[in-house]
Amino acid sequence: MDKKIKNIGSISGKVLLFGGVYSNLQALEKLKSIAENLNISPENCICTGDIVGYCAQPEETVQLFKLWGAQSILGNVEIQLREGAQDCGCDFREGSRCDGFSQLWYPYAQSKLSKSSIGFMAGLPNHIQFDYAGEKVVVLHGGYENVSEFIFKSTPWERKLINFETTQSDVIVAGHCGIPFHQTKDAKTWINPGVIGLPANDGEPHVWYAILNDDGGKLGFEHFSFDYNHKLTSKLMQNGLLPEEYSRTIITGIWDNTEILPPVESGLQGFGIQW
Template sequence: MKLALVSDLHSNKEAADAVFAHIRAQGIQTMICLGDIVGYGPDPEHCVDLVRGHAEVTVLGNHDEALFHDAADFNPHARLAIDWTRDRLRPRWWSSSERKSRWRWLSQLPHRHTMGRYSFVHGSTRDPVREYVLSTDGFLNPAKLRGIFDSFEGVAFCGHTHHPGIHSEDLRFQGLEGADELTVALPEGHKFIVNVGSVGQPRDGDNRACYAVVTEEAVTWHRVAYDYRATMDKIMATGALHEILARRLALGK
């Protein structure tokens, strides 16, 4: 088994294209997407079609869900981006069949997926769409993290925080710390929570796109450089998405 795990593309075409090319170059045939295909960025149609055409399984992210429900709990910039994205994607009666099928596919995404000892969610196994598993939870909120560990068996893979790394049962977190690539063993009989990082909007201080490859024994994260300046320019050119959504791409924050 060898799976590519992507998450949090956030309508970033340049990052998504670079990551998918990196995955193809390794000869990996199977991909799972952990949600948040849309939101924040300028190219929702491209990213939805890319995931829909290549991922074997895609689970629902909170930004994907917000297209169909309420983004009232989002910050103003994220909420505006959802409103803009919804207007781009939602079909009208005269819309093309492709636009309608794209919207229908998004509306039917499952909350979780299980494969052997591996569970795949966007947020956490306790709340698969919205709960954040933060890198700081082990020492700032240990009761929360223990509760999440109690909610699953095996290894849980998630996204949502845009901060790649791994929590072990002792509640410690290991991040990438700027590494181009990092491999961590996943021995049987132990629990781990693995955050695969963000393709389209990294927030761990590294502006390169991030994704993970998992086998039966280990997980490996990869950082992939992309033309974030092109994405920044397109965000600004929309006249609707806030400039902070562009600036943070350069910072990886």
């Protein structure tokens, strides 16, 4: 299927970037209020995909996202739901703990979503592109060619550079890996704003997003974390249908395992985000 690329033209002002809502209604409610308090319009709020995922309220989360009017691209979860697939397409190693957990949360989400919610997600673009402060920005989920590719800060720059060359972009905003980071090299900038649906394995229950700014006509950005009613999120996940390990992660800020992480990121578990 051909990629659907949404070009939203040239935009200005603050742009709120986030990813991985993961059916976490409480986190989305808080982020929406943050955007409103900062007077950031919904059109300038952009998600890197995976609106649905590990947590307990997929239908409510999609409906709030639609009501808010923020923008999003397709994550691997949206693609799989659109296709009626039987797995999340996260590219977890077969037989791994993450793979086993996905066999619980993915069918749970699939069973809870209305046709209208799946239709909404099916209509999302694969990528969003826009001009900002004189830079061409492209929003991806994992990689341009592979939506489920895990790209971390320690991933070789050559792997990132392929995405810049393919998209002819100056700035890439990407998600999927679950840990916020940024990296600038060769006049190119890769920004992963993090996800709001689960903690970033940093030992804190808070979650992460980023804001682009164009003060002085130059592109700038900053990462932020926020607290929300994570205890309610965790309690709702303890329904006998979802992995209890993920409900604990919501509280502890520590992932159940580090099997998807490269050695560098794995070694930083519980030590906070290292900028």
